[in-house]
Amino acid sequence: MDERRASLAAAAATPMIAELVGLAATSSEADLEDELCARIGRTLTELDDAPIDDHIGPNTFAAALTDAAVQAVSTALAGAADGWTHAWRVLIATTGILNHPLGERANESIDDLRALPGAERLPQTPTGPTITGPVLWTRDAYGSRFGVAAPFRTADGPDRWYLWDIDGCGHDTFTVHSRYHTDPAEALADWQAGVGAPAADGTVFAPVDDPWLLDELMPREQGMLRPGGESVEQFAEYHRSKRLAEAVLDAIEPAHPHRTSAPSDLGRTTAAAPFAAWLQEHRPDRSRPNLEELVTELADSWHIGESGQLYRTCSPHRVALAVEHIRGYYQDDFAADLIALIPDWTEWLAERNATPAHLADRCRPYANGEPHKAVNADDRSDYLARIAE
Structure with missing residues (x-):
């Protein structure tokens, strides 16, 4: 299956590289790189719709692009004296956008290329992106x-x-x-x-x-x-x-050789107790026998990511995703009990975060169970949606 996918990737990558070589003569370095990325976007979108056996992921296609660009330079080196320059620019544009570990594979391919006859004409490989100011x-x-x-x-x-x-x-x-x-x-x-x-x-x-x-x-x-x-x-x-x-x-x-980050005062194991105390003070009429279990589970399910600095954050998007996760993970009755606590949970976090009232109010519909139209796509969470909060 890997061999078949690699073959399909090569069939899509080779003509793309050939077209880019044709454009290189009239394109700046930035324009050539942008055009490469634009074509990658369109092609990967088309390939993403293929049946599972023929599915070509971004990294498989990137490897095929590298191989096609290396072959274009290799072929050009055997031709006219300066015919390799446009193919080389496309190869450098391709390898220059590749992250680890794809970049290392690309550099190894360039090393192999330099062993070919005529490769002494090839310039040094650029060291990579250079930052020119503060981040x-x-x-x-x-x-x-x-x-x-x-x-x-x-x-x-x-x-x-x-x-x-x-x-x-x-x-x-x-x-x-x-x-x-x-x-x-x-x-x-x-x-x-x-x-x-x-x-x-x-x-x-x-x-x-x-x-x-x-x-x-x-x-x-x-x-x-x-x-x-x-x-x-x-x-x-x-x-x-x-x-x-x-x-x-x-x-x-x-x-910053010694990276440190401010410790978070809330986390999956530390948020339950202060929230329970807040409930006891502000919602004494809502006490129930299993409240401790519910509060503990809610604190554990609120944010399952690794960043402790983001645990206490509470946005409409975060609330909608949390409700969806709870509904999909727990049995219906228990999930309903957890979701019933979400409005109080969001109010508690808003107080701790000093969130302005007009922003905290935007969380309320989703805390009460209203679906977020931008969160779901084809019955699954769309984590890559660009959502306006």
């Missing part, structure tokens, strides 16, 4: 949505700012949108539009002050654990967003 970030009013931006050098043009729109409401942090912008103001406006005016009101970019948290947020290769359901735009940036994220984390590391 900036911002956070929405609910605390679970992040915008991260960093400037990157462009070989034949001005620096460009790459934006990651990161949502921490699901069982993990997911980059729901990413792309290049001309400057940080444009990147911020894009992020604010995706988050929605109520939650993004007053947000500004600032230098990263918690590298440890940033390390948890930035996208990484998930392999078989990726949630799936990517849009054309998300497939287009599938590899590039991760490769540039690696560059961001490498840049942050030397400046």
Whole structure:
């Protein structure tokens, strides 16, 4: 099956690389890379609809693209004296967007290429994305949505700012949108539009002050654990967003060799007791024999991700996903009892977080069980949906 998928991937990758080689003569480095990513997005979307036996994932296709680009250079080296230059530019554009471990595989292929006759004409391989300024970030009013931006050098043009729109409401942090912008103001406006005016009101970019948290947020290769359901735009940036994220984390590391993050006062094992005490004070009429069990289970189910810093956050999206998780995980009667506590739970968190009333009120419909139209897609949670809070 792997061999069949690799063959299908090669059949899609080879003509794409040939077309890009044809475009290279009239394209800047940035334009060539952008066109490569755009074509990857469209092709992966088409391949994603294939039957399971023929399903080609992003990494299988990336490997096929690398192989096709290497073959294009190899063929060109045997031809005219300078005919290899356009194929080489496409190969460098392809390998330059690949994250770990695909990038290492690509570099090994280039090493093999350099052993061929005539390969002494090939220039040095670029070292990778270069950050030219401070990494900036911002956070929405609910605390679970992040915008991260960093400037990157462009070989034949001005620096460009790459934006990651990161949502921490699901069982993990997911980059729901990413792309290049001309400057940080444009990147911020894009992020604010995706988050929605109520939650993004007053947000500004600032230098990263918690590298440890940033390390948890930035996208990484998930392999078989990726949630799936990517849009054309998300497939287009599938590899590039991760490769540039690696560059961001490498840049942050030397400046902060001893990463620390502020400890969280709430977590899956510590939230039940203070919430139970709050219920006893504010809802004494709702006591029940199994309340301790319910509170403990609710605290455990509220946020199943690994980031302790995000546990206490409470947005409409987070509430809707939590209710959906509880309904799908527990038996109906017990789930109903847990969900009945969600309105009080969200009110308690809003008090602890000092969430403004107009924002806390936006959580109430979903706490009372109203479905969130942007959360479900084909009867499953759409963790990659870009949701305006």
